[in-house]
Amino acid sequence: MFRSRSRRKRHELAVNAEINLVNLVDLAFVLLIIFMITAPIMQGGVEVSLPEASAAPLPQDEEALIVTLDRTGAIYIGEVRTSGLEEFERVFPSHVRARGSKAVYLKGDKDVRYGEVMRLMGRMNKAGVADVGMVVEPEIER
Numbered sequence: 001m002f003r004s005r006s007r008r009k010r011h012e013l014a015v016n017a018e019i020n021l022v023n024l025v026d027l028a029f030v031l032l033i034i035f036m037i038t039a040p041i042m043q044g045g046v047e048v049s050l051p052e053a054s055a056a057p058l059p060q061d062e063e064a065l066i067v068t069l070d071r072t073g074a075i076y077i078g079e080v081r082t083s084g085l086e087e088f089e090r091v092f093p094s095h096v097r098a099r100g101s102k103a104v105y106l107k108g109d110k111d112v113r114y115g116e117v118m119r120l121m122g123r124m125n126k127a128g129v130a131d132v133g134m135v136v137e138p139e140i141e142r
Contacts (some may be wrong), residue, residue: 064105085120103133106132
């Protein structure tokens with residue numbers, strides 16, 4: 001008799017096939033927050049205020065090396081800071097050889113003197129770089 005009661009209780013339970021959306025919404029918000037926090041970090045690079053100019057966009061070259069000159073005069077190869085122009089001149093050729101590309105993109109802060117940018121370009125030319133692309137922000141028409 002005990003078995004018949006348990007069978008009857010099992011059949012009386014209603015099947016609920018609904019998905020609990022609260023957990024899915026919570027998970028979506030957590031993932032959204034994580035991506036919002038990590039997206040700026042994933043872009044990488046050194047932050048500089050680029051000058052505005054009307055120029056054709058440069059082709060994206062994965063092998064190109066990015067050299068950055070920030071407003072304080074610090075020089076970065078990729079994301080690695082060099083201690084000055086002398087160290088840059090010493091280590092830059094090895095970075096170019098490691099990349100296997102002659103193309104280099106130069107990001108110079110708009111507040112850096114023109115002479116400093118030209119001095120850096122001269123050192124790149126001396127290291128055998130044939131193509132230096134200047135990175136700028138697109139000019140906004142007013």
